[in-house]
Amino acid sequence: MDDALATLSAMLLVNQGQEMNIQYHDIKGYLEKGAYPSRETEKNKRTLRSLVAGFFLSGAILYKRIVDWTLLHYVDEQEVKGIIKEVHEGTFDTHTNSHALALKILKLGYY
Template structure:
């Protein structure tokens, strides 16, 4: 019912803005296909919502419904999260500006010029603990305990450190220089088509790097 309510509210808002032609995108296949009359509405609780939505749809000159997989409906998730963090009074209108990066965040981060560069890789303490059983100088008992727990998820084979993922697959840990090269190769297409955002991260993990 919540999905129907959200859809109906969206339709009413479109009417308030005098929209005549509308494309509706949603990640609820049930609502989308029922309003497209491709699926029947068997649940008696949903019938009133379905009928009300159909009445509102009649006010548009043209309207179409499109199913979007939930993992691709990121903007809706962002807006839903945003709506829970700010308070808007009834009748108040706010403007939301969306800025899109021209480069993926990973490349931008690695390309930043930092004044202090740690010569050791991010996994140095983990590797040293697995290799020699040593802790960082000045580490507290709490830090030592956390490092021991963290090291459980890693495997040292020779001089190479691996991260165990949820499927027990071993991912090779890489330093900043290696990461820059891998990101460039994956993004430019060595491992297939161009990628960005989460897709880029997933491709790197599938290639066996961490």
């Protein structure tokens, strides 16, 4: 865990190659169009409907509501790399461990 940037970048690859039933772009698509992804089972459709209640769409930006009504901004993989780089090497040039870096990113309102 010496290199926080490498550790957090590797976290992006966790789900690569694994098929997940419902992903965030499915939630965003459902909120935008009200349509389910193609070839979804009834169970996945029901799960998607229940998950959508925890999300908010403002324009093209997807937010996730948490318990204290804070809205966390959803970012895609390309934006994540930029955020990690900015927080890790950014204005204050702080080189912290991966746990502290992840907490800083969450405090900025990203997930």
